[in-house]
Amino acid sequence: MAGALALYLACGQFGVARAAEQVDLDVVAKIRQEAFSRSQAAASLKELTETVGPRLTNSPSYVRATEWAQDKLRGWGLSNVHDEVYDPAFGRGWEFGSAKVELLSPRRLPIHALPKAWTRGTNGPVEGELAIATFKELGDIDKQKGKLRGKIVLVDDARAYKAAEKADFRRYSDTELGELQTFPVAADAEPGAQDKRLEEFRKRQALSKALNKFLAEEGVLATLSISSWDNGIVRVMGGGARKAADPVGVTELVVSAEHYNQLVRAVQAKKDVRMRIDVDSRFTSDNDLPATNVFAELPGGSKAGEVVMIGAHLDSWHGGTGAADNGAGVIVMMEAMRILKAIGVKPKRTIRLGLWGGEEQGLNGSAGYVAKHLADYPEPTDPEQKALPRAFQRGTGPLQRRADYGRFSTYFNFDNGTGKIRGIYAQENFAAVPIFKAWLEPFNDLGADIVTTRNTGSTDHISFDRVGLPGFQFVQDPADYSTHVHHSELDTYDHVLPEDLKQAAAIIASFAYNAANRDQPMPRKPFVERDQQ
Numbered sequence: 155m156a157g158a159l160a161l162y163l164a165c166g167q168f169g170v171a172r173a174a175e176q177v178d179l180d181v182v183a184k185i186r187q188e189a190f191s192r193s194q195a196a197a198s199l200k201e202l203t204e205t206v207g208p209r210l211t212n213s214p215s216y217v218r219a220t221e222w223a224q225d226k227l228r229g230w231g232l233s234n235v236h237d238e239v240y241d242p243a244f245g246r247g248w249e250f251g252s253a254k255v256e257l258l259s260p261r262r263l264p265i266h267a268l269p270k271a272w273t274r275g276t277n278g279p280v281e282g283e284l285a286i287a288t289f290k291e292l293g294d295i296d297k298q299k300g301k302l303r304g305k306i307v308l309v310d311d312a313r314a315y316k317a318a319e320k321a322d323f324r325r326y327s328d329t330e331l332g333e334l335q336t337f338p339v340a341a342d343a344e345p346g347a348q349d350k351r352l353e354e355f356r357k358r359q360a361l362s363k364a365l366n367k368f369l370a371e372e373g374v375l376a377t378l379s380i381s382s383w384d385n386g387i388v389r390v391m392g393g394g395a396r397k398a399a400d401p402v403g404v405t406e407l408v409v410s411a412e413h414y415n416q417l418v419r420a421v422q423a424k425k426d427v428r429m430r431i432d433v434d435s436r437f438t439s440d441n442d443l444p445a446t447n448v449f450a451e452l453p454g455g456s457k458a459g460e461v462v463m464i465g466a467h468l469d470s471w472h473g474g475t476g477a478a479d480n481g482a483g484v485i486v487m488m489e490a491m492r493i494l495k496a497i498g499v500k501p502k503r504t505i506r507l508g509l510w511g512g513e514e515q516g517l518n519g520s521a522g523y524v525a526k527h528l529a530d531y532p533e534p535t536d537p538e539q540k541a542l543p544r545a546f547q548r549g550t551g552p553l554q555r556r557a558d559y560g561r562f563s564t565y566f567n568f569d570n571g572t573g574k575i576r577g578i579y580a581q582e583n584f585a586a587v588p589i590f591k592a593w594l595e596p597f598n599d600l601g602a603d604i605v606t607t608r609n610t611g612s613t614d615h616i617s618f619d620r621v622g623l624p625g626f627q628f629v630q631d632p633a634d635y636s637t638h639v640h641h642s643e644l645d646t647y648d649h650v651l652p653e654d655l656k657q658a659a660a661i662i663a664s665f666a667y668n669a670a671n672r673d674q675p676m677p678r679k680p681f682v683e684r685d686q687q
Contacts, residue, residue: 175592178671182596182664184497189660194492196652198226199485203475203647210271211469211512211519212247212443219468223448223488223509230492232450232507240522244445244512245396247438248272250472254279254432255407257417260425265417266386266410267378268473268643269435270393273406279432282306282375286421292361295368303373306429310380312418313411318385323634326576334577334606334629356538366395366403376405376431380414389642390473391514398442405433445511447519452494454504454670461558462669463506463565464490464662465520467513467614474645478571478635482650484509486568489655490663501670503563510614513569516542520614528562529555529621553621553683563675564624566665567615571639573631574654575661577604581619581626585677593668600657604629622681628658 202222209216220237227235248271255265258281269275285305287298326334344350369377381388393406409417420427448468454460466483470476491507512518524530532551534540539547577594580586590605597603610627618625631654639645669676 175589176672177592177596177668179596181497181499181667184499185493185663185667186596186660188493188496189489189656189663192496193489193652193656193659195485195489195655195659198488199477199481199650199652199655200647202485203477203481208472208474208476209468209470210248210472211515212244212439212445213249213472214247214438215249216469216511220446220448220509223468223484224450226488227448227450227491227507231495232491233453234449234451237446237448238523239444239446240511240519240526241445243442244518245442246272246398246440247443248394248396248435249438250275250433250435252432252434253407254430255409256430258428258430260420260427263413263416265413265429266388267407267413268388268390269433270390270406270408271472272392272396272402272437273394273435274402274404274437275433275435276376276405276431279430280375281428281430284308284417284421284427284429286418289361289365291357292364295364299368299372302369304375306375306431307369307377308379308414308418308421309377310414312415313380315384315411315415318637320637322637325573325631325633326629331576331604331629334608335604337607352542355542359541362393363395363400367401369404370401374404376407376433378407378409378414378417381408381411383642384411386410386412387638387642387644388473389640391471391641396515398440405431405435407431407433445519447511447523448507448509450491450507452491452499452501452505455500455502457502457670458504460503460561460563460675461506462501462503462563462666463508464567464666465508465510465565465614466568467511467519468509469511469514469519470645471514471641473641473643474639475647476645477647477650478633478639478645479641480513480569482572482655483568483570486655486658486662489659490666493659493663494667499667501667503670503675505666505670513614517614517617520617524617524621524623527556527558528618528623529553529559559621559623562623563672564669565615565618565626566662566669567613567625567627568630568658568662569613569627570630571633571635572650572654573633573635574600574651574657575602575628575630577602577606577629579610579627579629580605580607581609581615581624581679582607583624583626583677583679585679586624586626589672589676593665594661596664597657597661600661602657602661622678622683624676624678628661630658 257263390408510519615625
């Protein structure tokens with residue numbers, strides 16, 4: 155009896171806690187109906203990825219994507235639709251049309267390879283002997299002087315094939331979701347660990363610039379590096395020189411691991427290894443161009459000056475069509491805004507959508523927005539610090555809060571591919587936990603039911619979190635994000651599930667509405683400024 159009474163009282167207390175957070179279930183029902191019965195998510199994603207295509211920041215395709223998004227948002231009746239510069243000189247525009255790589259001897263073989271972004275093309279087919287030369291540090295450059303003219307250079311070691319230990323596509327199991335709800339206590343960081351990481355970053359940057367200059371002066375035809383994944387998948391990101399003032403270097407390509415290993419073995423066997431390469435890539439501007447984000451709003455009512463934000467990064471790499479990273483997030487967030495507009499809600503606070511540029515180069519778009527409108531540390535005076543992406547710079551004084559800092563409520567982000575939402579990371583904001591549990595309850599039947607106190611990083615909510623503002627990323631099923639699509643040529647429409655987009659759009663529309671209609675803004679966790687750390 156005592157046990158039953160305790161259970162009754164516990165349930166009663168839980169119910170009281172839930173009752174304290176108001177959830178308008180009538181609005182939730184309308185959101186669900188619109189999201190599941192009249193979704194435009196799949197059609198929008200197909201347009202973005204297969205008509206507009208990949209969206210490297212400042213490429214012509216990225217510009218088309220900003221125009222496409224604004225046209226869509228205006229067509230749905232959203233307000234204050236516009237783009238805004240976050241960096242007046244982000245870098246040059248770049249695009250590529252084709253890449254043809256062939257082994258000519260000792261046998262004929264088409265080689266699966268793609269160029270790195272911001273690397274020059276070959277200006278027609280070029281042929282050359284294959285050589286191996288690795289560059290781990292600046293001193294390695296001197297060792298290769300006079301040896302590589304007219305060569306195509308393999309710059310990585312071969313890598314042994316490793317069979318996959320996990321399924322190619324998977325959902326979180328109950329056990330994994332349970333484990334996510336525990337909080338791992340980290341060991342003390344090694345003294346100077348952050349300084350060591352920054353020093354390694356600087357060394358890589360210095361080596362990259364020096365190597366670009368050397369390879370071009372040496373007359374190297376092209377460099378080949380190995381894809382970081384096996385099974386024929388090419389993961390390709392940036393190289394060359396995004397900034398107009400930096401040395402461009404030579405054509406740089408990433409080769410599938412299985413083809414790359416063959417090339418290394420042939421050279422090591424001292425065979426006559428020759429290749430032909432024809433890469434059609436080009437800079438679309440001579441100078442660094444301004445880079446932009448896209449915004450739209452659902453105006454608020456009684457608290458219109460306060461803002462709830464949702465967002466995702468619009469930019470992508472160029473190998474695939476940027477469907478999972480992060481076309482899925484863009485479409486989910488746009489669809490959430492469409493749903494709220496379509497059902498005619500009148501939120502107290504303004505709900506603002508942000509579609510960010512430059513995320514892949516260091517959260518640049520969201521960091522630029524936060525710095526301009528919300529808060530930022532004074533610009534560093536150290537040139538090495540200034541060379542870092544803005545989100546990773548150390549300030550030179552206390553945080554400078556803008557006028558909108560106090561009127562900002564919260565930010566929700568979506569950036570892990572097609573995986574449906576299973577819950578949310580609370581980023582150690584313990585006051586937000588019961589709020590999120592109440593908001594998720596109407597979606598428990600869709601598999602979204604956990605709130606983990608853990609932090610997660612590496613995407614645009616960090617730009618808000620780093621200045622003490624509530625910024626959150628959702629827990630998503632892994633799907634095939636880290637096995638097939640992340641930064642690879644397989645990041646296409648076929649690897650995104652429309653039913654996942656519908657579920658996510660419904661949940662995020664509900665979260666945005668609930669946050670906008672709370673009596674109080676979202677609670678903020680204790681914040682330690684950088685100069686106090």
